[in-house]
Amino acid sequence: MTHAIRIHTHGGPEVMRWEEIPLPEPGPGEARVRHEAVGLNYIDVYYRTGLYKAPAMPAILGMEGAGIVTAIGAGVSHLAVGDRVAYASGPIGAYATERSIAADRLVKLPAEIDTRTAAAMMLQGMTAQYLLRRTHTVKAGETIVVHAAAGGVGLIMCQWAKHLGATVIGVVSTPEKAELARAHGAAHVVIGISHLVEEVKRITQGAMVPVVYDSIGKDSFTASIDCLAPLGLMVSFGNASGPVGPVDVGMLGAKGSLFLTRPSLATYTSKRSDLERSAADLFDVVRQGAVKIRINQTFPLRDAALAHIALEARKTTGSTVLLP
Numbered sequence: 001m002t003h004a005i006r007i008h009t010h011g012g013p014e015v016m017r018w019e020e021i022p023l024p025e026p027g028p029g030e031a032r033v034r035h036e037a038v039g040l041n042y043i044d045v046y047y048r049t050g051l052y053k054a055p056a057m058p059a060i061l062g063m064e065g066a067g068i069v070t071a072i073g074a075g076v077s078h079l080a081v082g083d084r085v086a087y088a089s090g091p092i093g094a095y096a097t098e099r100s101i102a103a104d105r106l107v108k109l110p111a112e113i114d115t116r117t118a119a120a121m122m123l124q125g126m127t128a129q130y131l132l133r134r135t136h137t138v139k140a141g142e143t144i145v146v147h148a149a150a151g152g153v154g155l156i157m158c159q160w161a162k163h164l165g166a167t168v169i170g171v172v173s174t175p176e177k178a179e180l181a182r183a184h185g186a187a188h189v190v191i192g193i194s195h196l197v198e199e200v201k202r203i204t205q206g207a208m209v210p211v212v213y214d215s216i217g218k219d220s221f222t223a224s225i226d227c228l229a230p231l232g233l234m235v236s237f238g239n240a241s242g243p244v245g246p247v248d249v250g251m252l253g254a255k256g257s258l259f260l261t262r263p264s265l266a267t268y269t270s271k272r273s274d275l276e277r278s279a280a281d282l283f284d285v286v287r288q289g290a291v292k293i294r295i296n297q298t299f300p301l302r303d304a305a306l307a308h309i310a311l312e313a314r315k316t317t318g319s320t321v322l323l324p
């Protein structure tokens with residue numbers, strides 16, 4: 001048996017229930033992992049509310065965990081019982097004390113990275129990795145805009161982009177969050193979206209920026225587009241304020257032959273080789289100390305609903321882990 005946070009219907013945090021459920025043996029190609037820590041991510045909120053549909057009900061939430069391999073299924077050769085591993089991918093099911101998952105989604109942890117740090121960083125850190133190194137290759141000397149700069153993905157992006165030599169304009173909602181983003185590498189911080197475009201114009205002396213990383217969605221889309229230089233790239237990678245909705249493609253032409261992408265970590269790590277490269281890149285910057293993982297909140301896994309309430313109320317900063 002295992003304990004898990006399940007939902008039987010989509011809705012608010014009150015639909016999350018702590019339940020005891022059977023733990024099947026790992027099937028062919030799977031490994032069973034006893035979680036030492038589970039990552040909290042905004043995507044968990046989308047699956048809870050129904051913005052993203054769970055494949056079946058009841059559903060166990062969660063995309064990210066780290067722990068110890070306790071059993072392996074037929075045909076798994078790259079892992080052994082006792083290995084320390086982490087993952088950041090679907091299918092959902094991480095809010096559990098123990099689970100089985102496709103073994104090719106698991107990455108072995110280097111000795112220097114503990115499981116709590118791994119659960120805090122795999123999803124948010126590999127997201128920062130593909131956004132900064134693949135969706136757009138951030139170059140030294142570039143000025144970029146990063147929304148939710150004091151959040152989980154945000155604090156990692158600020159540090160990593162600075163390490164790459166970029167100047168980060170972070171966007172946050174409070175002076176406290178502004179201080180935190182600055183302490184983690186944002187050269188400039190704008191509080192709120194209402195003055196964002198004029199601030200970016202002032203900071204860049206009218207040049208505007210080659211790329212905006214926007215995880216807010218509905219509330220910030222238009223302002224983000226207006227921060228771009230001609231031929232700039234709008235990276236719309238999240239919907240914390242709600243989905244963007246239909247886009248007028250002609251507008252991209254009128255505003256300077258802009259590019260628009262809606263990327264996801266699932267696509268960027270679907271090949272095992274990409275997953276390994278992304279994780280290795282992340283482990284490197286963390287080991288060097290260029291990126292520090294800030295676990296600013298922990299909750300018992302059984303109280304995951306309280307973690308969701310805090311995340312949606314914009315009360316969290318940095319990363320949050322749930323402890324089984």
Ligand code: NDP
Nearest residue numbers: 041042148151152153172173215238239240241264265314
């Ligand atoms: P965060 O820790 O960044 O928390 C979300 C933050 O969004 C809040 O703290 C808040 O910061 C900001 N925000 C702005 N408007 C709202 C709103 N209306 N309601 C709630 N929050 C709001 O979360 P994560 O680091 O887990 O994720 C950040 C974003 O990145 C999410 O949108 C997530 O979906 C996306 N993401 C996308 C991935 C992909 O591959 N496409 C992968 C991983 C994450 P403030 O108060 O400063 O405005």
